[in-house]
Amino acid sequence: MTTAAPDRILAAIGLRLLSVVLFAMMNVVIKLSEQHGAALGEILFFRQLGASVLISSIILSGPGWRSVGTKKIGTHISRAILGLTAMAFTFTTIVTLPLAEATTLGFTVPIFATILGSVILREPTGWHRWGAVIAGFAGVLIVAQPGGEHFPLWGAATGLLGAFGTASVTILLRQITRTESALTTVFWFSTLSLLPLGVVYAVVARSHPLEVWVLLAVVGLIGGLAQLAMTGALGLGPVSVVVPMDYSSLLWATLFGWLIFGTLPSAALWVGAPVIVASGLYILWRERVRHINRALEEVQ
Template sequence: MSVGLFAGMNTCIKLAEGHGAALGEILFWRQFGAAVLVGGIVLAGPGWRSVATTRMPAHLLRAALGLTAMAFTFMTILALPLAEATTIGFTMPIFATILGALVLGEPTGWHRWLAVLVGFAGVVIVAQPGGGGFPIWGSVTGLIAAFLTAGVSILLRQIGKTEAAMTTVFWFSTLSVVPLGLIYIFVAKAHPAETWSFLIGVGLLGGAAQLAMTSALGLGPVSVVVPMDYSSLIWATLFGWLVFDTLPGPATWIGAPIIVGSGLYIVWREHVRRQTETTQAVMA
């Protein structure tokens, strides 16, 4: 559900921009809609005390990093066809592996380092540098977005040790509204009803997708949930064809399986590593 909702959100992003909305407006409505949705669920359910926190600096850092990653992600969606933008985003586990080794000192064997190299080879195939298939700067913003999103995932590992998932989602959404609201004052403009429907769709679909992903991670192990994200390429291809009359080029059909394969292998090796550590701890 999360993957399908995020794909719908990405479609609304392109439609909103195509109907005159600026990037700053799209970002504001994405977070404002999510804040209203999450806030309503908290108010109707466990109440405000359930999202109380003593780690506000960590949430502020997560909001700053997450907003920057989101901005680059949206720029990529606007610059590239949906399938290509989605495929570039699949490099996130590759960057997470690199950051996990460098920042957290996580053990990373040659299996995963080889998967990292293979994944980047797939990116080169999809991006076609110098080939003129699509704007190269769209590939660059996509890689920056994936790198920053990987940084968010590393930060969330630390925050998740003491904070509930709903608390993290709540503070990310609400804290983001403040700086985006200031930006919105300068970029807001009148739109026809159709454009407003796309902007509202970005917020509601994004918020619902975020909640669905949070629920999924709460119901199943990461090694099972995360690979489901790769099915977003199916949705992106479908929406790209039905809404924008575009299909992935030959390079994407070749490079996407390479990137997806490397990402899945990284997830599998991480699962094996954690199983080994658990077994050793039990035996000890």
């Protein structure tokens, strides 16, 4: 049984933490863009356009177009459909809810990934992980407070749908990353997404002052950089080490929400968020244990 070199692990953690900060900054700019009059369809289009231009520039200045050639275009199309759907729900949540609450709902991705792994991939899922799934959804109920006026339930629904979509992409990426590089994966996702988003943009496009165009461009640039860092981290270190770094995003969301939008998390979030985070970390830990046991069995 082999393990990743320490320098690769540190690089993976560093890249993942960088992606967390970049995504948190992107969420701020998304919210500002919407507040200044940009439509959701416009934000989505520029998010992918900026990423596509960034990736294409990297490819042209370095490895060349042959480096992103693929024999799995069908899989990339499926990834683009799932990823774009998840992104639309996630962006809707960002503009609807305070940043900390929107970020916390995104922490349910490992919970949905466990369910999908059990149902679709037929992965063995013991009572430990099912217990963590139940605890995680209990944390969601604490944060959302159904029936109260804590925040719009529409925002909670889109947040959970976005997390479900992201978990679906995670399952698919397990297959894609076996043969495709981070650059190839991000290139095809960004490029293929522009086809449907171009149609949407043609319908919802409107004139804006210069500062809004700048905000939209920044969404695309930061989003592309964040996606490269996130995908690259998975190529350097194991999921069980890399993914827990994502939970640090709550710190950035809280800080940016307070400094830029003047909002602070509710008392319910401080109770429910630790439950959701704990369930996600436990699921990742059990996944790590399962892989170690499987590797030991193969060696024996």
